[in-house]
Amino acid sequence: MEQKGAITEANSKAFNIHCLSIIGQIEGHMILPPQDKATKYEYILPQLVALEQDDSVEGLLVILNTAGGDVEAGLAIAEMIAGMSKPTVSLVLGGGHSIGVPLAVSADYSFIAKSAAMTLHPLRMNGMVIGVMQTFDYFNKIQDRIVGFISDHSNISKEDFNRLMLKTGEIANDVGSIVFGEAAVECGLIDSVGSLRDALGKLKELIAARKVQKEG
Numbered sequence: 001m002e003q004k005g006a007i008t009e010a011n012s013k014a015f016n017i018h019c020l021s022i023i024g025q026i027e028g029h030m031i032l033p034p035q036d037k038a039t040k041y042e043y044i045l046p047q048l049v050a051l052e053q054d055d056s057v058e059g060l061l062v063i064l065n066t067a068g069g070d071v072e073a074g075l076a077i078a079e080m081i082a083g084m085s086k087p088t089v090s091l092v093l094g095g096g097h098s099i100g101v102p103l104a105v106s107a108d109y110s111f112i113a114k115s116a117a118m119t120l121h122p123l124r125m126n127g128m129v130i131g132v133m134q135t136f137d138y139f140n141k142i143q144d145r146i147v148g149f150i151s152d153h154s155n156i157s158k159e160d161f162n163r164l165m166l167k168t169g170e171i172a173n174d175v176g177s178i179v180f181g182e183a184a185v186e187c188g189l190i191d192s193v194g195s196l197r198d199a200l201g202k203l204k205e206l207i208a209a210r211k212v213q214k215e216g
Contacts, residue, residue: 001118005201015207017058017060019061022063023066029073045077049080058086059203061203062106064090064093065094067095067098074103082106091112102149104190114182122166123177155191
C-alpha cells in the first residue's frame with residue numbers, strides 16, 4: 001500500500017504509519033505573508049479527524065521544526081493530537097519553539113534530536129494592545145492554559161517550567177530559556193533524545209502493544 005504522507009514497511013510485520021509535519025510558523029486566524037513558510041491549522045485539524053477515523057492508519061508520527069506561531073491554533077492542534085486514540089510519537093528536529101513546545105509534548109511519547117532546540121518564553125502578542133488590567137488578566141489565563149497543558153503531558157512541573165520561562169539573562173531581547181536536546185530531556189520536558197529511527201521504533205512498539213491489548 002502506498003499513500004502520500006504515510007510510511008509502510010514492506011514486510012510481513014508492516015505498520016501503516018502516517019507522518020504529519022509541522023514546519024515553519026503555525027498560521028492561525030491571521031494569514032501570514034506569502035514569503036513565510038507556514039503550517040495552516042485549518043488543514044491540519046480535519047486531517048487529524050480523518051486519521052483518527054481511518055482504521056488502516058495504525059499510528060501517527062509528528063515531525064516538528066517550527067518557530068511557533070498562533071497560540072490558539074497551536075493549542076488546538078496539540079489538543080487534537082493528545083486526544084487521539086491511536087499511538088502517537090513526536091520528533092523535534094531543528095527547533096520546537098514557543099507554541100511548538102505543547103505540540104511536541106502532545107504525543108504519547110516525545111523525542112528530540114541532540115542538535116535541536118526549544119525556546120520557552122512567556123506569552124507575547126504583536127499589534128495594538130489595550131493597556132488595562134483585563135488585558136493582562138487575559139494574557140495570564142492563556143499562559144496558564146499553555147503551562148498547564150505542557151505539565152499535564154510531560155514530566156516537567158509547572159514550577160520548573162515557569163522558572164525556565166521567566167529566566168533572565170539568557171535571551172538577549174526577552175526573558176526565557178533555550179534548551180537543547182539533552183537539556184530538554186533532563187528537565188522532563190521531552191521523553192528521550194533520539195533520531196528518526198528511534199521515533200519510528202518507539203511508535204511501532206506502541207502500535208504492537210495496542211494490538212496485543214485489543215486482541216486480549
